[in-house]
Amino acid sequence: MSRITSPAQLQICEEVGRGxxxxxxxALVVESGKEVAVKEIDLxxxxxxxxEVSREIQILSECRLPNITAYLGCVVNGSKLWVxxxxxxxxxxxxxxxxGPITDERLIADIAKQILLALDYLHNQGKIxxxxxxxxxxxxxxxxxxLTDFGVSTQLFSSYSRRNTTVGTPYWMAPEIIVNSxxxxxxxxxxxxxxxxxxxxxxxxxxxxxRYSPMQALRIISGxxxxxxxxxxxxxxxxxxxxxxxxxxxxxxxxVDPAKRPTAKFxxxxxxxxxxxxxxxxxxxxxxxxxxxxQHIKTDLSKFHKTRPLADDHxxxxxxxxxxxxxxxxxxxxxxxxPPSLRQPLDRLDSPSYPYTPKGYSAQKLQLMKSEYQKILDxxxxxxxxxxxxxxxxxxxxxxxxxxxxxxxVPVQSLDNAxxxxxxxxxxxxxxxxxxxxxxxxxxxxLSRSFLPSSLAANSNDKKVSRSSSGNLPMDEVERSLLSSWxxxxxxxx
Amino acid sequence: MSFLFxxxxxxxxxxxxxxxxxxxxxxxxxxxxxxxxxVNRYLRQLKLVISGEDTSSPLELAHLLANELCHLxxxxxxxxxxxxxxxxxxxxxxxxxxxxLKKPNGNGLEKPVVQALLLQPETLxxxxxxPEHEELALSCGKILRECILNEQLHAYVLYLPYFWSxxxxxxxxxxxxxAETVQTLEALLTRNPRLVxxxxxxxxxxxxxxINSLVQSDxxxxxxxxxxxxxxxxxxxxxxxxxxxxxxxxxxxxxVMMLLSDKLRNVNLEGFQLLRLFFAKPKKTQKIFDIxxxxxxxxxxxxxxxxxxxxxxxxxxxxxxxxxxxRKLPNIERVEMATQSN
Numbered sequence: 001m002s003r004i005t006s007p008a009q010l011q012i013c014e015e016v017g018r019g020x021x022x023x024x025x026x027a028l029v030v031e032s033g034k035e036v037a038v039k040e041i042d043l044x045x046x047x048x049x050x051x052e053v054s055r056e057i058q059i060l061s062e063c064r065l066p067n068i069t070a071y072l073g074c075v076v077n078g079s080k081l082w083v084x085x086x087x088x089x090x091x092x093x094x095x096x097x098x099x100g101p102i103t104d105e106r107l108i109a110d111i112a113k114q115i116l117l118a119l120d121y122l123h124n125q126g127k128i129x130x131x132x133x134x135x136x137x138x139x140x141x142x143x144x145x146x147l148t149d150f151g152v153s154t155q156l157f158s159s160y161s162r163r164n165t166t167v168g169t170p171y172w173m174a175p176e177i178i179v180n181s182x183x184x185x186x187x188x189x190x191x192x193x194x195x196x197x198x199x200x201x202x203x204x205x206x207x208x209x210x211r212y213s214p215m216q217a218l219r220i221i222s223g224x225x226x227x228x229x230x231x232x233x234x235x236x237x238x239x240x241x242x243x244x245x246x247x248x249x250x251x252x253x254x255x256v257d258p259a260k261r262p263t264a265k266f267x268x269x270x271x272x273x274x275x276x277x278x279x280x281x282x283x284x285x286x287x288x289x290x291x292x293x294x295q296h297i298k299t300d301l302s303k304f305h306k307t308r309p310l311a312d313d314h315x316x317x318x319x320x321x322x323x324x325x326x327x328x329x330x331x332x333x334x335x336x337x338x339p340p341s342l343r344q345p346l347d348r349l350d351s352p353s354y355p356y357t358p359k360g361y362s363a364q365k366l367q368l369m370k371s372e373y374q375k376i377l378d379x380x381x382x383x384x385x386x387x388x389x390x391x392x393x394x395x396x397x398x399x400x401x402x403x404x405x406x407x408x409x410v411p412v413q414s415l416d417n418a419x420x421x422x423x424x425x426x427x428x429x430x431x432x433x434x435x436x437x438x439x440x441x442x443x444x445x446x447l448s449r450s451f452l453p454s455s456l457a458a459n460s461n462d463k464k465v466s467r468s469s470s471g472n473l474p475m476d477e478v479e480r481s482l483l484s485s486w487x488x489x490x491x492x493x494x
Numbered sequence: 495m496s497f498l499f500x501x502x503x504x505x506x507x508x509x510x511x512x513x514x515x516x517x518x519x520x521x522x523x524x525x526x527x528x529x530x531x532x533v534n535r536y537l538r539q540l541k542l543v544i545s546g547e548d549t550s551s552p553l554e555l556a557h558l559l560a561n562e563l564c565h566l567x568x569x570x571x572x573x574x575x576x577x578x579x580x581x582x583x584x585x586x587x588x589x590x591x592x593x594x595l596k597k598p599n600g601n602g603l604e605k606p607v608v609q610a611l612l613l614q615p616e617t618l619x620x621x622x623x624x625p626e627h628e629e630l631a632l633s634c635g636k637i638l639r640e641c642i643l644n645e646q647l648h649a650y651v652l653y654l655p656y657f658w659s660x661x662x663x664x665x666x667x668x669x670x671x672x673a674e675t676v677q678t679l680e681a682l683l684t685r686n687p688r689l690v691x692x693x694x695x696x697x698x699x700x701x702x703x704x705i706n707s708l709v710q711s712d713x714x715x716x717x718x719x720x721x722x723x724x725x726x727x728x729x730x731x732x733x734x735x736x737x738x739x740x741x742x743x744x745x746x747x748x749x750v751m752m753l754l755s756d757k758l759r760n761v762n763l764e765g766f767q768l769l770r771l772f773f774a775k776p777k778k779t780q781k782i783f784d785i786x787x788x789x790x791x792x793x794x795x796x797x798x799x800x801x802x803x804x805x806x807x808x809x810x811x812x813x814x815x816x817x818x819x820x821r822k823l824p825n826i827e828r829v830e831m832a833t834q835s836n
Contacts, residue, residue: 005667043714044758046804050715054673058632061670064581074669079714079758081669125585 004029004036004073004084012038026087035087036072044079053081059127067118069138069148088146090139093197096292097134101204105243108201109276110285111137112249113268114145115194120264122147123187132193133172134200141293143286170218171206172196176258178222188258191267195253199234202242207234224256245272369422370409377402506555510562513540517571520578533575534583541586545593560594564610570617573637576630584633591637595644608644615650622656625663625675635674639681648686652693657682661704664716676719683727691732698739706749714758721753721764728771741775747785754796762800766813773816790823 004010010027017024022041029036043050060071060083070086093111102108115137122129129136129147136149170178174192200206207230208217224230231254239247249272255261267273381398384390390398408424435451438444504512513536516529523529542548544556544563563569572587579587594607603609611617618641624634642648651657660682663675683690694701708720728737740746750772753765772782786793797817802809 003668005669043718044760046760050718054669054677054715054719058670058673062585062632076669076672076713076715079760081715 004075007075007077007082010036010038010075010082010084027084035089037069037085037087039083039085041081041083042079043076043081057083062125063122063127065118065121066144067114067146068121069146085148086146088138088140088148090141090289090293092135093137093139093145093201094134096139096289097200097204099292102201102288104284104288105246105272106276106278106281107285107288108198108246109273110281111145111201112194112198113273113277115147115197116264116268116273118145118147119190119194120268123190123264128187129190129193131172132190132197133206134197137197139289139293141286141289143282143289170214170221171209173218173221174258175221175224175256178218186258187263188261191253191261191264192255192258194264194267195250198246198250198253199239202246203235203238210235227251227254227256230254230256243272245270245275248272366411370406373409374406377405506558506562509536509540510559510566510568512536514566514568514571517568517575520571520575526578530578530580530583533579537572537583537586537590541589541593545589556593560597561606563590563594564606567614569607569610570614570620573617573620573624573634576624576633577627584630588633588636592640595640604646605644608647611641611647612650618647618651619654619656622651622654623659625659625666625671628666628668628671631663631671631674635678638678642681642685645686645689648682649689652682652689658700658704661708664708664720665711665713669715672713672716676716676723680719680723680726683723684730687730687732690727691730691734691736694727694733694736698736702740702743702746706746709749710752714761717753718761718764721761721768725764725767725771728768737771738775741772742779742782744781744785747772747782751785751789759801763802766800766809770812770816773819786820787823790820790825793820 009030011030013026013028015023016026016037022039025038025040027036027038028034041048041053043053057071057074063071069088072084072086074084075082102111115132119129119132131149132147136147138146138148140146172193174189176186177189196206203210208220211234212220220233224233231251239250249267249270252262252267252270262270381395381402384398385395405424408427410423411420412423412426413420432452435444435448438448513533516532516536519529520526520533540559543551544559546553546556569591572590576584576587591607595605597605597607604612621634621638621641624638625631638651642651660675660679664672664679666672666675705720705724708716709724711717711720727733728740750765750768753761754769756762756765772778775782778786794817797813797820800813802813
């Protein structure tokens with residue numbers, strides 16, 4: 001499949017996950033109808049390092065293995081980066097284990113083997129997963145195990161941030177990582193985490209989770225000195241029912257000294273992995289995944305309906321208003337950034353809907369202004385909705401107000417035909433003008449304070465500023481854009 | 495020892511010659527699949543030995559192979575053959591180059607690979623032109639960036655006309671290509687600062703136009719990385735002549751002000767990093783001074799909203815310094831009267 005390079009190639013569907021920096025969406029490739037996962041990263045986020053992200057994408061694009069979720073391309077959309085990945089239909093191993101542990105060793109061996117294949121591939125290229133856990137192991141309905149969320153995703157999507165701002169779940173972490181004795185992550189740390197995943201498959205929970213809080217676990221894991229320390233700390237009784245070869249496999253993974261821990265290549269030849277290999281295992285895994293996900297999808301759907309009370313809510317129309325923060329900057333390139341589905345109605349408005357070509361505005365310019373205006377309206381409603389508890393009827397009233405304000409975005413001629421004005425713009429101007437006058441009066445000042453952004457209110461007392469902003473002085477392009485961005489940012493604060 | 499040498503017992507010299515012949519055949523062979531398989535076999539073996547991954551092979555062998563590689567035109571055909579190779583094979587070529595370039599200098603002489611590349615610079619030209627085929631950007635970029643750690647190789651490629659293509663390549667569609675080529679551009683302009691300083695003396699104008707156009711790019715990543723690159727170059731001691739020219743250039747100042755007027759905070763920050771250079775420059779030209787005066791109010795308002803509360807370091811002092819400088823500027827009214835009276 002050719003690489004995805006433009007937002008127009010994608011149709012964003014619902015949100016399927018969320019991480020520290022971004023959101024994961026399910027999306028469709030417009031051309032082929034193929035399902036993909038789109039991870040959105042805000043590059044302008046204060047903690048997002050564009051160099052780091054770029055480098056990780058480069059690494060990601062170099063990993064091609066059936067047991068690693070495939071990278072399909074990247075789109076820079078304003079300050080948002082969409083990382084397009086293969087969509088995996090069977091869900092997370094984590095969710096599967098929610099239904100209980102896996103009792104059939106053959107399945108555990110097959111899953112472990114597929115994880116080892118991926119780790120071996122990564123390690124051969126000097127890449128470390130860094131965050132291997134059941135939440136990062138995906139399954140396909142046809143029985144394939146896929147690793148995901150390494151590198152870029154580790155930093156941007158996992159709860160354990162590289163910058164240690166949030167220490168998430170430590171249960172899969174190797175002792176040397178917590179102690180930081182090896183000066184960061186090493187290949188062997190992934191093997192420890194793999195052991196934790198096998199443990200989790202056997203018992204339903206990673207080691208220590210049934211007994212200790214994350215903080216306690218962190219302390220205990222970092223205190224491991226001998227290999228037996230691990231086995232003393234966990235409930236090894238529950239593993240007694242499993243094959244000795246499985247227990248030996250685990251034993252090797254949970255070697256406390258990273259230097260003595262075996263490599264992925266070595267473990268691929270371990271008796272436990274080898275002895276369970278057979279033609280029947282794969283279909284067994286398929287059946288297992290199908291059975292578990294069948295249950296899973298049902299529960300998921302019910303959740304889905306509950307959390308979406310307003311189907312046509314503005315927040316959910318992601319396909320259209322995916323990113324309103326960037327449109328202004330990209331005005332010149334609107335045709336590139338707007339999917340064709342959006343472009344059409346805009347083009348059509350060009351001539352027929354305006355009965356005359358208004359003075360001073362080309363139809364195209366009007367259109368750009370209008371779409372910008374629409375973004376502002378939407379943004380305002382969105383913010384309002386985020387910051388205040390809008391009742392449903394209030395939300396719909398505001399939404400319809402926005403619609404009306406949009407409908408009033410039409411040019412009108414003054415009586416003498418000398419000037420063209422925007423109907424709604426003139427109306428708002430008049431209101432603001434009256435409100436500014438009211439500032440001098442006692443009662444009026446309360447009124448104006450609740451209507452005017454503080455920056456605007458303060459400025460109008462300042463003669464000099466109001467002069468320059470009212471356009472008496474000739475301004476060059478830069479001044480104008482500076483000015484407009486300030487006005488905007490000050491209104492953003494209000 | 496490796497199966498290959500057992501099965502096809504050859505001296506290192508023969509081995510490299512056969513590899514070279516196979517690489518040449520990649521282009522002309524009637525059976526491209528077979529040719530690729532042969533190359534694959536040899537190249538993989540070469541990589542394992544030379545990179546030291548195959549611990550069973552003696553170091554001496556790696557050394558001999560490396561020397562042979564540098565005598566023939568094998569390196570050239572390896573790069574030329576990249577187009578025909580598959581994804582994994584390209585990685586092997588990168589590894590081979592990387593291993594060769596990492597070998598220590600012998601007896602105060604240049605590394606054999608550096609000598610070989612300088613003697614046959616066609617290989618370097620091929621590498622520089624790599625991103626013309628988008629799928630080669632990655633492999634060529636990696637090799638190139640390792641090459642230019644060496645100042646002589648760096649000097650050679652910097653003065654090639656193809657250098658200027660690195661302002662075009664990052665404007666491509668694919669994100670990996672953008673990231674890859676802008677990374678190479680950064681390397682080309684920041685490694686060996688003395689060399690870059692000299693280069694800029696004779697290429698200042700051309701460079702300024704090119705880098706400024708990248709700074710104005712619509713691509714967020716490209717915009718920020720090129721602004722940062724520009725700033726890094728300006729702050730190099732060896733590029734001071736360029737710094738003075740830059741801070742006298744009204745167009746550049748205008749572009750910096752555009753960064754300040756962007757609605758994205760980190761773009762503002764990159765703009766600020768450049769703006770301070772204009773303010774820091776003593777003896778501003780009249781043109782620059784006029785722009786400052788004309789925008790006094792605008793600058794002040796920008797700094798009113800310039801949120802750096804979460805940042806550390808010297809940025810506060812720098813901001814305060816600039817705000818102070820701006821406050822000292824004459825007010826617009828006065829300037830207006832002055833120009834009227836002229």
